Amino acid sequence: MSKILVIDDEESIRLTFSAFLEREGHTVLMARGYDDALSLLDAEPDLVFVDILLDSLSGMEILRYIRDRGLLCLVVLVTGEPSLETATQALRLGAYDYLQKPVNKVSLLHVTRQALRLKKLQDEKRALQAERTSLRLHLEAVFRSVPEAIITLNLQGKIIQANRGTVDVFDLQPDELEGTDYKESLGHFHEAFTHLVGETLRLRKHVREFRIEFRDGGGDPRTAVLDASPLVDSDDNFLGVVLVVRDISRMAGLKRELKQRRSYSNIVGKSSRMREIFALMEDLSRTDTTVLVTGDSGTGKELVAEALHYSGPRAGKPMVRVNCSALSENLLESELFGHVRGAFTGAVRDKVGRFRLAHGGTIFLDEIGDISSRIQLKLLRVLQEKEIERVGDTATMKVDVRVVAATNQNLREKVMLGEFREDLFYRLKVVEIQLPPLRERRDDIPLLIDHFVRAFNLEMGRHVSGLTEEARSALMNYPWPGNIRELKHAIEHAFVLCRGQTLEVNHLPAEVFHPLDILSRVASPGERSVDRAALQNALERSGGNKAKAARILGVSRQTIYRKIREFEIA
Structure with a gap:
């Protein structure tokens, strides 16, 4: 039950109150005056009955003492001489009630029950408030300490509150956001x-x-992840929005770094040799150094040239490509350096050469090993003097061009045979990037396979999920004489033949899944089965080019023509 303190200078009254209250199950403490009462108030009684007129200080002083110290007990004043002034003062000081002597049992117990009922409600309210305060402080601590930026907004879009996470995410203090419109x-x-x-x-x-x-x-x-939720109260009324912004910049940076370790620009690879090449390319991208890219056909020499250009300071300027083996000497000279009107038969107007077109950017000279001695000499002058002379012209023109050359030939051997100028060789070979053949970097084949599957899915609007284990094994074991280009064509070939979502081994070119039979298949390529749908798909992919369609399907052109007649394809 409850603890009750009775303060009266008359012992009979103290004992009477005590008797009545103890029979109700309460614990009763008794004091005869002010000094005794102060020590018993430390016991934290729930209810206090105090006589206004005591021997020493009055009951009003005890009431004032309880109020000033914020004690939680209720106080009932008892007096033999009631007055309106005394009652008003008592209530102003926080008294619960006011009893007039003589106090009978019924009145005493009625007031006691009412007061203790109120005291219980007050205690429960205080406990609930304390719990809510504790929860609020806990939530505020969480609100302040979480790394995510948490922002609450009302129905009008005004920011109500923001936590310290906004400093890390937006570089803004919470008070810079609070009260503003979110837009x-x-x-x-x-x-x-x-x-x-x-x-x-x-x-x-x-x-x-x-x-x-x-x-x-x-x-x-x-880089961040946004999450927005309705802000609702305990009755599920919609009050606004809670916006959570999670900063994943570091995670995204790590993913980009991992991706960069496995690729550089569009070049895919994670083998130790390719990582060394990526590191070298990273250094070269920040310079204008002339680079010679060497490697077998299909190893990605042009991709290296593109990466050097687009990852460097010249990225915003032209990237001009020239296949030196595709043109005759005279045509190549005109193509590289330009010509003036009347320089030769057919030169009806001035022509701007590739070096001039590449001004400020990069020129990529592919198959550099095939150029003639005369072109070699003119190219040497460009590298030494940074100037060109158009065909049929005597004036020179300055050019600002970075030169990246490529070849699948052994230029050092050509120098020894007198087929390539030694001085030009060393001008070109300031830094050499040697690309390994695919057979020497088999760890990269799975990455390349996945890269080409994603690329062809995007290009063809397909949803191929991957390859069977047998198909992957065939690709891993094939020697790839055509290197990455051949692998890409093999995946494209499989896409054309595949009707489902998984590339199977029989979708691959014959030589890939039967490498030992390659010679016999080359001798009789028409034996490979080609159905109407596959042929139409290949012709569509090749733009009607029958030679390319034959390469896609791994058959001869004669087979393509025969199947076109057989299926009556226009």
Whole structure:
């Protein structure tokens, strides 16, 4: 039960109150005056009965003492001489009730029950408030300490509150955001903020995991995941939006770094040799050094040239490509350096050469080992003097061009045979990038397979999920004399023949899954089965070019012509 303190200078009254109250099951403490009462108040009674007129200080002073110290007990004043003034003062000081002597049992117990009922309600209210305060403080601590930026908005889109996470995510203090309109405060970072909050306000539904990239208030790049939820009260009334912004910049950076370790620009690879090449290319991309790219046909020499150009300071300028083996000497000279009108028969107007077109950028000279001695001499002058002379002209023109050359030939051997100028060789070979054949970097084949599957899915609008183990094994074991180009064509060939979502071994070119039979198949390529749908698909992919369609299907052109007649394809 409850603890009750009775304060009266008359012992008979103290004993009478005690008797009545103890019979109700209460614990009763008794004091005869002010000094005794102060020590018993430390026992934290629930209810106090105090006589206004005591021998020493009055009951009013005890009431004032209880109020001033914030004690939680209720006080009932008892007096033999009631007055309106005394009653008013008692209530003003916080007394619960006012009893007039003589006090009978019924009145005493009635007031006691009412007071203790109120005291219980007050205690429960205080406990609930304390619990709510504790929970609020706990939530505020969580709100402040979580790394995510948490922003609450009302129905009008005004930011109600923001936590310290906004400093890390946006480089903005919470008070810079609070009270502002979300469109003005967040919209300039990324349109997704306004879209996400607007949709949540409109639909009143949770919108999850929206990834964006933006720049914070300090201009630094950020990658974040947005999450917007309805803000509701305990009765499920919609009050606004809770926006959570999780900064994943470090995670995204690590993923980019991992991806970069496995590729450089569009060049895919994770083998130790390719990582060394990527590191060298990274260094070269920041310079204008002339580079010679060597390697077998199909190893990706042009991709290296593109990567050097587009990852360097010349990326915004032209990247001009020249296949030196595809043109005769005279045509190549005109193509590289340009000509003036009347320089030769057919030169009816001035022509701008490739070096001039590449001014400020990069020129890629493929198959450099096939150029004639005269072209070699003119190219040497360009590299030495940074100037060109058009065919039929005597004036020179300055050019600012980075030169990247490539060959699948052994230029050092050609120098020894007198077929290539030694001085030009060393001008070209300031830095050499030697690309290994695919057979020497088999660890990269799975990456290349997945890369080409994704590329052809995008290009053809397909949803091929991958390859069977047998197909992968065939690709891993094939010697790839045509290197990456041949692997790409093999995957394209499989895409053409595949009707489902998994590439199987029989979809691959014959020589890949039967490498030992390659000679016999070359001798009789028409034996490979080609159905109407596969042929139409190959012709569509090749733009009607029958030779290319034959390569895609792994058959001869004669077979293509025969099947076209057989299937009566126009």
